[in-house]
Amino acid sequence: MDFTTWEPVYERILDDFGFDRAGDERARDALADLVSPFDRDRLDWADATVAVCGAAPTLDDELDRLDAPDVDVVVAASTAADAVRAAGFDLDLMVTDLDKNPETAIELTESGVPVAAHAHGDNLPAVREWVPRFDADNVLGTTQAAPVGPVVNWGGFTDGDRAAFIADELGAGRLVFVGWDFDDPSVGAMKAQKLRWAERLLRWLERRRGERLSVLDGRRDGIDPLP
Ligand SMILES: Nc1ncnc2c1ncn2[C@@H]1O[C@H](COP(=O)(O)OP(=O)(O)OP(=O)(O)O)[C@@H](O)[C@H]1O
Numbered sequence: 001m002d003f004t005t006w007e008p009v010y011e012r013i014l015d016d017f018g019f020d021r022a023g024d025e026r027a028r029d030a031l032a033d034l035v036s037p038f039d040r041d042r043l044d045w046a047d048a049t050v051a052v053c054g055a056a057p058t059l060d061d062e063l064d065r066l067d068a069p070d071v072d073v074v075v076a077a078s079t080a081a082d083a084v085r086a087a088g089f090d091l092d093l094m095v096t097d098l099d100k101n102p103e104t105a106i107e108l109t110e111s112g113v114p115v116a117a118h119a120h121g122d123n124l125p126a127v128r129e130w131v132p133r134f135d136a137d138n139v140l141g142t143t144q145a146a147p148v149g150p151v152v153n154w155g156g157f158t159d160g161d162r163a164a165f166i167a168d169e170l171g172a173g174r175l176v177f178v179g180w181d182f183d184d185p186s187v188g189a190m191k192a193q194k195l196r197w198a199e200r201l202l203r204w205l206e207r208r209r210g211e212r213l214s215v216l217d218g219r220r221d222g223i224d225p226l227p
């Protein structure tokens with residue numbers, strides 16, 4: 001997805017949360033100084049079935065779905081990466097805004113697994129603290145503001161939906177979702193609001209892809225559509 005398509009949606013997100021665009025841009029610029037261009041041809045996911053792992057409490061019980069023979073690529077958002085690895089599955093990409101398990105991201109980059117590290121207005125200290133500790137060859141810098149230099153914006157807001165947008169950008173043929181619960185009663189108000197946006201963004205993504213994402217089955221009528 002290009003920024004022109006993303007920007008009107010981004011503006012609605014900023015408005016809904018009261019986030020400051022200039023803060024996102026400052027964090028993006030700091031990240032741009034710390035990362036190098038990522039060779040996207042390393043992630044040749046054309047026509048692949050990509051499993052996008054979220055960190056809902058249901059994740060552990062669903063991990064056996066990664067054994068399905070048609071799953072070609074496994075992407076994990078934030079702490080989902082730990083559960084996937086603990087269950088013995090290989091990861092192809094971790095997507096994170098560095099707020100929970102940055103040590104996992106260090107280990108992954110050091111072992112050659114790429115990490116999409118996201119900068120936004122509320123994680124600038126984490127960007128400065130952790131990104132320099134990653135193996136620079138294996139970091140894809142991401143922003144939700146306009147892309148600059150080596151930092152890309154392929155769409156997405158929470159780590160999990162951003163993982164799906166990244167897979168889409170890389171040509172994934174099919175997206176399957178493991179460890180997602182939009183109605184998780186254990187989350188606080190801010191996380192619930194973020195999950196509503198994740199759901200909305202995935203609905204937008206499925207319409208653009210012409211795909212029915214089963215994670216949205218039974219929910220579509222209640223989702224406020226994006227353009
Ligand atoms: N019930 C759920 N609780 C938490 N995350 C969920 C849930 N369902 C899906 N997800 C997805 O899993 C991702 C990883 O969640 P986790 O709580 O580990 O990370 P996080 O760093 O707090 O995520 P974010 O910063 O994007 O809010 C979320 O970004 C979200 O997209």
Ligand SMILES: Nc1nc2c(c(=O)[nH]1)N=C(CO)CN2
Nearest residue numbers: 019120121122157158159194
């Ligand atoms: N400015 C800002 N941007 C974000 C934030 C956040 O808390 N602040 N959280 C995100 C996913 O949790 C993604 N983007």
